[in-house]
Amino acid sequence: MANTFGNSYGLTTLCPIINGRHNNTALDKITRRRIQLLKENSASPFARIPNTYFARLFILNDVFFEQGNDVARDHLKSKYLVFTSNFHGDLDTYLSGMWQHAEAEIRHIWQHAVAFNNVQNEKDFIAYIKKCQLTTSLFFNGSTDDTLQDQLKSLYIKQAFTEFALTHQGKTAAQLRAAFNQFIRQVDIHNPVSPAWSPGQETLSDLNPLQQR
Amino acid sequence: MSNVAGKAYGMNVLTPLRWWTALWQKLIFWVVVKTFPYFLKGLLTLSLIHYARWTIINRWSFPRLDKTQPKETLTYSYMLFESNFNGSWDQYIDSFSFAIPGGLDMFWRWNIKYPKSIPLHDFYHYIRFNQIECDHYYNAYPLASANDVKSAKRLTGNLRSFADSLTDNMTDEAFMDAYRQFLADNQHALGSMGDSPLMSTSHQLVQHHKQVNTAHEKQPEEEA
Numbered sequence: 028m029a030n031t032f033g034n035s036y037g038l039t040t041l042c043p044i045i046n047g048r049h050n051n052t053a054l055d056k057i058t059r060r061r062i063q064l065l066k067e068n069s070a071s072p073f074a075r076i077p078n079t080y081f082a083r084l085f086i087l088n089d090v091f092f093e094q095g096n097d098v099a100r101d102h103l104k105s106k107y108l109v110f111t112s113n114f115h116g117d118l119d120t121y122l123s124g125m126w127q128h129a130e131a132e133i134r135h136i137w138q139h140a141v142a143f144n145n146v147q148n149e150k151d152f153i154a155y156i157k158k159c160q161l162t163t164s165l166f167f168n169g170s171t172d173d174t175l176q177d178q179l180k181s182l183y184i185k186q187a188f189t190e191f192a193l194t195h196q197g198k199t200a201a202q203l204r205a206a207f208n209q210f211i212r213q214v215d216i217h218n219p220v221s222p223a224w225s226p227g228q229e230t231l232s233d234l235n236p237l238q239q240r
Numbered sequence: 241m242s243n244v245a246g247k248a249y250g251m252n253v254l255t256p257l258r259w260w261t262a263l264w265q266k267l268i269f270w271v272v273v274k275t276f277p278y279f280l281k282g283l284l285t286l287s288l289i290h291y292a293r294w295t296i297i298n299r300w301s302f303p304r305l306d307k308t309q310p311k312e313t314l315t316y317s318y319m320l321f322e323s324n325f326n327g328s329w330d331q332y333i334d335s336f337s338f339a340i341p342g343g344l345d346m347f348w349r350w351n352i353k354y355p356k357s358i359p360l361h362d363f364y365h366y367i368r369f370n371q372i373e374c375d376h377y378y379n380a381y382p383l384a385s386a387n388d389v390k391s392a393k394r395l396t397g398n399l400r401s402f403a404d405s406l407t408d409n410m411t412d413e414a415f416m417d418a419y420r421q422f423l424a425d426n427q428h429a430l431g432s433m434g435d436s437p438l439m440s441t442s443h444q445l446v447q448h449h450k451q452v453n454t455a456h457e458k459q460p461e462e463e464a
Binding site: 107173179211230 | 242248254269273280284287290291292294295296301304305308309312313314315316318347352353369372374376377380383386388389393396399400406412413416419423431433
């Protein structure tokens, strides 16, 4: 109904986990542990997957809510690996990028998901995720729907120009003009790729190389 | 493993609703989508959300991929709410409750045991009880808020236009005037970005352990 909002896409998936054990440990617990041990921020596998704005993984053990005598009690018969993502572009392109850039992690995380043993290649993976997909009922984008590269370039420009404005107060008109022209060349303002922030970057960009070039 | 990734908090809330009211709820969402931005104006005003979504999971639509997988037999359908927002959990719930109480009630009114968004205490309890923690949460720009992303886009577009509008035969003084005008026009988009302020004692503890572990990893092998 509303998986998209402009050029942004909200992917919601529930992937059932096999009810079983390995070395006396439940497969859902093994899966959870693997997810919890994924590296974070720029080292996360999602940082390698093109156009990922946000992504998350968690295990849905059961449904639960405030109980009372006047309501029924539901329990799930399977546990589910919940994978959701907010990204730019269309679903097939995104899932292809996921497989191409993080195949090893995907195989590791989804290893114990029901029917994942049938996934042998990129095409199988796309089909698999689509089987697990739920249609988003209402998707809200409070940010932008630009490509991630454009967003990261803009954030770099924001950081760099704010610094420029701060450090060039009190200059003469001629000094300011020369410095500004040099700044525009150095930030390569029409080049979306470089220099720019990188996905998941945890510290501000070092602007010193910019000053020295 | 955390609900926090830089300046963003990832929230998941799963709540039950009767299967026939789930269909009504879908209709409400459909109307919201069709009448946007009227109903979502409050959310835009909040300005602290990157992306949020509501997904109705009908009681018969939990994915079943193989005959060996037991079929779910549920009484209720479920609504999964997910949000990526800036600030703390408390700030978010407070903002929602105070800014768009009517909108919240419209989105959750059919959910079992939903107490309404006011008074706040019961609403707090309801969300907390039904929240599921993230096992892995990724944010492409941990140092930036949703407002930073939007203002960065405006600033970059304006800066490109400004740079392209400059000519060689312009005097230095004319450049200075234009530059000052540019700064005045774009002052709302200028501002420092960086680490998130600490939101809670647990957040503080996580940051502390990260620093300790990072320092430990940097030790030469013989010292470790």
